[in-house]
Amino acid sequence: MKLTLPLAASTGAETDDLLLGLVGVSIAVLALVFGLMGFYIIRYRHNSPIDRGALEEKSFRFEISWTIATLVVFFGLFIWGSVIYVRQFQPTGNALKIYVIAKQWMWKIEHAGGQREINALHVPIDTPVELVMTSEDVIHDFFVPVFRVKRDVLPGQYETLRFRADRAGTYHLFCSQFCGTDHSNMIGDVVVMPAKAYADWLTSNGAGDTLADQGKILFIRYGCAGCHLGGGTVRAPSLAGLYGSPVPLSDGSTVLADDRYIRDSIMYPKQQIVASYEPIMPSFANVIPENDLVRLVAYIHSLAEEKRG
Template identity: 60%
Template sequence: MNALQMYEASRNAAEVDWLFIGLCTMSVAVLALVFGLIWAYVIRYRAASPLDRGNLLQKTWRFETAWTVATLLFFFVLFGWGADIFVRMNRPPGDAMKIWVVGKQWMWKVEHPGGQREINALHVPAGRSIELLMTSEDVIHDFAVPAFRLKRDVLPGRYESLWFIADRIGRYHIFCDQFCGADHSLMVGEVDVLSPQDYARWLASNGGNETLAAAGQALFISNGCAGCHTGNSTVHAPRFEGLYGSPVPLADGRVVVADDRYIRDCIVQPEKQRVAGFPPVMPSFAGRVSEEDLVKLIAYIKSLSPAGREEPQG
C-alpha cells in the first residue's frame, strides 16, 4: 500500500488543488492583514510607549468599505470557481461508462456491466469517463479516492453517483471516509487505472460468466416479476421494452424519466410512484431483493431499451 501515491490522477484533480491553494492563500492573507495590524498597533500603542496620543485621525468609512468589499469580491470569485467545479463534478457526461459500487460493512463490492465483479478493487480504463453508481446495503459509507480528489457519501436506499476521468495509469487508494462501525478502518481498496488495452485484457480474463443483464433476466423470472410483466400475464402491468430513458406518466400526474433511480424505487417502493393507467398491485420487494440483485434487475430492464444498452466491452 505504501507504493500508492497521492498523484493528481484524474482530470479535475489539478483544478481542485488550485482551488484549495487559492482558498488557503486568500484566507492566510486576510488573516495576516488583520492580525498583523492588531499586533502592530498593540505594540505601537502599548502603555509604556511615549507616543503622542493627542491628535486622533478621523476614521474614514471609505477605507473601511473599500477593503471589506475588495476581500469580499476575492472570496466571491473563489466561490464562483468552486461552484463551477462542483457542478461539473456532479454532471456525468451521457456517454460515461457505468460501474456499480455497493458498500457494506466493511467492504466495497464492484459490479461491471459485463458481469465482472471485484471486492475492494476497481479496475478502470484511463482516459474514459467513468460513472460510479453507488449505494449501501447497511449504514452510511463514503467512497473516497484521494488521488482523484473525489469523495461522495454512499447512502442506503438510494443511488449516488460520482464520475471521473482517470488519466494517470497506476494504483490509488480507495477509502471509506465515513466512520461506519468497528472495522471501518479496514474498509479500504485500490483503484487500478489501466491502459485501454490492459483494461480490455483484464475484462476478458475476468470474463464475467454472464453479463449483469443476463443475471438480471434470471432474477426477473425467479422473483416472479415475469409473472406480471410479460405479454401473456393476466395482470395488467407495464412492459419494459423501451422503458429506460423514456418519460413515464405517473398516477399522481407527475411525469418522470425512467432512469436507474426510478426503476430502483419502483421495485422497493412501488407505492411512491404508481404508473398511470395500471392497477396499484405491484408489491414492494424491499428486503427481499439485495442491492446487488437490484443492480442486475435494473441492468436487465435497461437492456430492453436502446438507451440503456451498454456497448459490449472487452
C-alpha cells in the same frame, strides 16, 4: 515546488486549484489581520510618544469598500466551488458504468460484463467512469485520494460518483466514514489500466453471463415478467426504452428514469406512480438483495435501446 498530492484524474485538477485558492485567500486574510494587529501593538505600545489625541471621523467610504471587497472575494469562492460541484455531479452520457456494493467491511464491485471483484476496482485509462453505489448495512464512504473523489455510500439508495483517470497505476481506495470495528480494514486498490490491458483483464475475468443477462433471469424469478411483459390480466408499463427517458407521473410531474428512479420504483413503488397506471405493484424492499437489484437495474438499462411501447 509541487503544492498538491499526486493526482491521477484530469477531473481532480480543478479541485486542487480551488483548495489552493481557499488556502491562498485564508493566508491573505490572516496576514492582513495579524499584520495590522502587530502594527498597532507596536505603534500604540505603552510609553510610545505617539499622539493619542482626538479620534478621526468615521469614514463610511472606507467601511463600505472593505465590506464590498470581502463580499466579492468570498462570494467568488462560493461560486467557484459550486461551478465545480455542479460539473462533477453532471451525468456524462456514455460513461462506463460500474456498480459498487459496500458492506461491513468490504467493497464488492460488479462490472457490466459480469466480472466481480472484492476490494479492487479495475478501470480503463482516459475513460469517463460512473460508479453507482449502495450499501447493504451502514453508511460507508468511497474515497480515492488521487482522483480527488469522495462520496458517502448510503443504505437504501443509489449514489453516483464520476471520475476520469489519466494515469495508469494502482492507487488506494479507502472507506472514509467510520463504519464499525473493522472500518480501518475497509480498503482496496483502484487499478487504472491502458485500454488493451483492460480489455484483456475483462476477458480473463469474464465469468460467463453479463449483469443484464443475469438480471433477465431474475426478472422472471421475482415475478416481474408476469406483470411487465404484457399478455396477462394486469396492466403495467413496458420497461423497454425506459432507461434515460422522462416518465410522466400521476401527480403531473415528470422524472428522468435513471438508476436511482428505477431502484426506487422497485423498492418503493408507491412513492412515484406512473401516470395512468394503478398503484398495484408490490414493494420489493427486504425481498430483493442489493446484488440482485443491480442485475435487475442493469437488465432494465439494457432495454433502453428498444422502442418504448
